[in-house]
Structures are given as structure tokens and as C-alpha cells.
Amino acid sequence: MTTDSSRGRQRRRLTATVTDLERPRQKVFLVGVLSRGTSAVEAERSLDELALLIDTAGGDPVDSELVRRDVIDPALFIGSGKASELADLTRATDIDTVVFDSPLSPAQQRNLQKLFECDVVDREAVILDIFAQHATSRIGAIQVELALLRYNLPRLRGKGTSLSQQAGGIGARRGPGETKLETDRRRIERRITRLERDLKDFDRTRETQTKARRRSQIPVVSLVGYTNAGKSTLLNTLTGAGVLTEDRLFSTLDSTVRKYELPSGRSILLSDTVGFVRRLPHHLIEAFRSTLDQVKEADLLLHLVDASDPDPERQIEAVRTVLSEIDAGHLPEIIVINKADQAEPATVKRLANLHPNAVIISALTGEGIHSLADVIGTVLDADRTVVRLEVPYARGDIVAAAHAEGEVVAEKHDDSGTIIDVRLPRSRIKAFAEFQVS
Numbered sequence: 001m002t003t004d005s006s007r008g009r010q011r012r013r014l015t016a017t018v019t020d021l022e023r024p025r026q027k028v029f030l031v032g033v034l035s036r037g038t039s040a041v042e043a044e045r046s047l048d049e050l051a052l053l054i055d056t057a058g059g060d061p062v063d064s065e066l067v068r069r070d071v072i073d074p075a076l077f078i079g080s081g082k083a084s085e086l087a088d089l090t091r092a093t094d095i096d097t098v099v100f101d102s103p104l105s106p107a108q109q110r111n112l113q114k115l116f117e118c119d120v121v122d123r124e125a126v127i128l129d130i131f132a133q134h135a136t137s138r139i140g141a142i143q144v145e146l147a148l149l150r151y152n153l154p155r156l157r158g159k160g161t162s163l164s165q166q167a168g169g170i171g172a173r174r175g176p177g178e179t180k181l182e183t184d185r186r187r188i189e190r191r192i193t194r195l196e197r198d199l200k201d202f203d204r205t206r207e208t209q210t211k212a213r214r215r216s217q218i219p220v221v222s223l224v225g226y227t228n229a230g231k232s233t234l235l236n237t238l239t240g241a242g243v244l245t246e247d248r249l250f251s252t253l254d255s256t257v258r259k260y261e262l263p264s265g266r267s268i269l270l271s272d273t274v275g276f277v278r279r280l281p282h283h284l285i286e287a288f289r290s291t292l293d294q295v296k297e298a299d300l301l302l303h304l305v306d307a308s309d310p311d312p313e314r315q316i317e318a319v320r321t322v323l324s325e326i327d328a329g330h331l332p333e334i335i336v337i338n339k340a341d342q343a344e345p346a347t348v349k350r351l352a353n354l355h356p357n358a359v360i361i362s363a364l365t366g367e368g369i370h371s372l373a374d375v376i377g378t379v380l381d382a383d384r385t386v387v388r389l390e391v392p393y394a395r396g397d398i399v400a401a402a403h404a405e406g407e408v409v410a411e412k413h414d415d416s417g418t419i420i421d422v423r424l425p426r427s428r429i430k431a432f433a434e435f436q437v438s
């Protein structure tokens with residue numbers, strides 16, 4: 001258990017490394033870049049979402065500008081003319097932080113900071129900041145800190161002092177002739193190595209758990225979707241899990257698994273995990289491997305879509321992009337159109353037409369939950385089939401394997417051995433071919 005005060009401490013330490021968006025509510029100016037190939041509507045929506053992210057992080061998005069630019073300026077990203085113009089504006093309006101919707105190189109960030117005379121960060125830093133604030137479990141904190149350090153390492157030059165404060169005074173003495181920057185860099189590298197080792201230990205424990213689960217043969221159904229789609233709400237409605245649900249982005253950073261019994265009586269494991277977002281930072285995906293790998297090991301994905309969002313189709317696309325990035329793109333998927341109670345009926349209808357096998361629900365009111373449970377059962381069964389095995393008494397190992405790997409629906413004994421009807425995943429049938437009878 002983390003106490004509130006220790007959580008608070010950790011939170012300050014982590015967020016200080018990116019930007020202090022939440023202390024006190026800062027005035028934030030947003031910059032989007034419209035390049036050839038992107039539509040203005042798309043860029044505007046992305047900026048709207050950035051404003052939501054900034055608000056979640058604790059900042060106040062006060063104004064924004066969409067800059068048209070085809071060639072990125074290596075020094076100032078948006079070019080010196082536009083940058084000076086914006087600098088005048090941000091100084092005149094007392095802006096604390098400027099957030100770019102596109103990734104900035106460490107050099108661009110430094111140059112812009114000098115020119116604007118305020119903090120300049122990019123979308124990735126904002127998302128990292130939110131994750132840092134929301135990480136409560138040990139594994140979540142390790143993963144976030146790793147992402148932050150990897151993000152910060154190449155940016156060390158401009159942030160030397162704050163990072164040295166962050167690392168505390170232990171062992172901070174400098175060697176002869178060493179600059180403070182080198183000391184900082186080496187300290188961070190050591191910390192990264194340490195965190196990577198901790199994560200490996202965690203992965204090993206988890207692997208053992210995964211093996212145990214495989215043996216138990218309970219199918220795992222993973223809830224995936226855009227952040228705020230209602231994944232945790234659905235888990236709660238189905239299983240009473242009591243997971244935190246909130247109308248804010250990235251409420252959930254850890255995985256929660258609960259057993260759920262389908263109407264057929266069959267049990268499944270339902271797992272709720274971190275939500276996705278458009279352009280989820282690469283550092284986060286890398287650092288969150290431990291959490292995201294659990295999605296990859298699912299037998300079925302429930303892909304929740306918030307039908308009340310202005311652009312649910314784009315969310316589906318973004319989720320699928322992340323899914324393929326984490327090697328989970330090939331898994332069977334049920335599209336679940338959520339928030340039907342709140343969405344425009346026309347949007348629900350359009351989505352249902354585009355995804356004919358989708359299930360329409362409201363995780364909040366419970367509407368459609370029963371048909372969802374039925375569909376889950378049907379899809380899981382479609383991958384499995386019942387075969388009859390005739391196993392000689394000398395082969396108790398095969399009987400045991402049938403019980404371990406499948407669902408035994410009938411078992412009887414005759415003169416020659418045990419006759420078993422077992423429901424197996426199609427991929428496992430050939431392992432029993434020797435004993436199969438038609």
C-alpha cells in the first residue's frame with residue numbers, strides 16, 4: 001500500500017523532470033503544425049485533444065495556434081519569423097508553458113525556450129507528465145520513471161540543475177575535472193540500468209503466472225481501447241471489481257484481472273489495462289512493455305469504442321495502430337460500441353454499419369451487457385471444438401493433459417481405456433491426434 005504522503009512525494013519528484021504543469025495551474029499556449037498531407041480538421045482535433053491532455057496534467061490551456069509549415073526548421077521547428085511572432089505573443093500574455101503538438105528535438109526545445117523565455121515542451125512530455133501523476137503501483141512507477149529518464153537523457157543540457165535536484169544529494173560529489181553534466185548523465189544511466197533490472201525481475205514473476213494460467217486453461221479476455229472509452233467501467237459492471245473510473249484521461253495505468261462467469265457457466269479472466277491515445281509516445285510503449293505484453297497474451301480482445309466521441313473512427317484506428325505496435329494486432333477482436341446511452345443515435349448506427357459484428361452497450365447503465373456476454377462465449381467457442389479421445393489405461397498422462405489443456409465435457413471408462421470428449425483449441429488438437437477417434 002502506498003500512503004498518500006509517499007505518493008505525493010513520488011509524484012512531485014517524477015513530474016519535476018518534465019514540466020511542472022500542475023504547480024500552480026500554469027497558463028499554457030498550444031502550437032499545432034499543419035503540414036502537407038494532414039487535413040486542417042485532423043490537426044484541429046489533435047490540438048483539442050492536446051488541450052484535454054494539458055488540462056488532465058493540471059495546466060490551463062489558454063490559447064492555441066495552428067501553424068502552416070511544410071519544411072521543419074531544425075533550429076526553431078516553426079522557423080524564426082513565426083517563432084519571434086509567437087514569442088511576442090506569449091510574453092505579452094504571460095504564458096508559463098508552450099506545448100507543441102509535434103515532437104521537438106532537444107535542440108529545438110532549448111532554442112525555443114530561450115526565445116519564448118518560458119518552458120517549452122511537446123505532446124510526449126505532457127503524456128509522460130500525466131502518467132507520472134497517475135502511477136500508483138510499484139510497477140507503474142518503475143515504468144513511468146524509466147520512460148521519463150530515457151526522454152530526459154538527451155535533453156540533459158538544458159535541465160542540468162533540476163535533474164541534479166531530482167537525484168538528491170547522495171553520491172553527488174564530483175570526480176576531478178568532471179563537469180556536473182557528466183555526473184548527472186552517468187547517474188541517470190545507472191538509474192536506468194537499475195530500473196531495467198527491476199522490470200526484468202517483474203517480468204520473470206509474471207511469466208510464471210502466465211504459465212500457471214495457460215495450464216488452468218481459463219481464456220483471457222483483454223479490455224482495450226482509447227483512454228476514457230469506459231474499459232474500467234465495463235470491468236466494474238461485469239465483475240464488481242471496484243476499479244477507479246473517472247472522466248479523465250489515463251485513469252488506469254496498471255492491469256487488473258477478474259474472473260467472470262459467462263451465461264454458459266464457463267469462466268473467463270477479464271483484464272483491464274492502460275488506455276491508448278493517438279501517437280502514444282514511443283518511450284512509454286517501450287517502458288510499458290510489461291503491462292502491454294499482457295494484452296498480447298489474451299485469447300480475445302474487447303475493443304471498446306466511445307460512441308459519444310466526436311471521431312470514434314479515428315480512435316479505433318489509433319488503438320489498432322498501438323495494438324500492432326505491441327504485436328497484438330492479429331488477436332481476435334470484438335468491437336464494443338460503448339456509451340450508447342449518451343451517444344448520438346446516428347453515430348451508433350453508423351459505427352454498427354461499419355462494424356457489423358460489433359456489440360452495442362452502455363457500460364454505465366448495463367444496457368447490452370447480456371448480449372456482449374453471449375457474443376464473448378460464441379467467439380471463444382468458435383476457436384474450439386470437441387473431439388473424442390480413446391486413451392489406454394496405461395496413459396494416465398494423456399488424460400491429465402486433456403483435463404489441463406481443454407474442457408472435458410464427458411468422460412467414461414470401458415474395457416480398453418478412458419473415453420473422453422474434450423473441447424480443445426483448434427491449435428492443440430494435433431497433440432492428441434494419436435488417440436482421437438471419430
Ligand SMILES: Nc1nc2c(ncn2[C@@H]2O[C@H](COP(=O)(O)OP(=O)(O)OP(=O)(O)O)[C@@H](O)[C@H]2O)c(=O)[nH]1
Binds near residue numbers: 232244339
Ligand atoms: N454515459 C456513459 N458514460 C460512461 C459509460 N462508460 C463509461 N462512462 C464514463 O466515461 C468515463 C471514463 O470511464 P472509465 O471506465 O474510467 O474509462 P477507461 O477506458 O477505463 O479510461 P482510462 O483508464 O482513463 O484509460 C467515466 O466518467 C465513466 O463514468 C457509458 O456507457 N455511458
Ligand SMILES: [Mg+2]
Binds near residue numbers: 231232244251252
Ligand atoms: Mg480505466
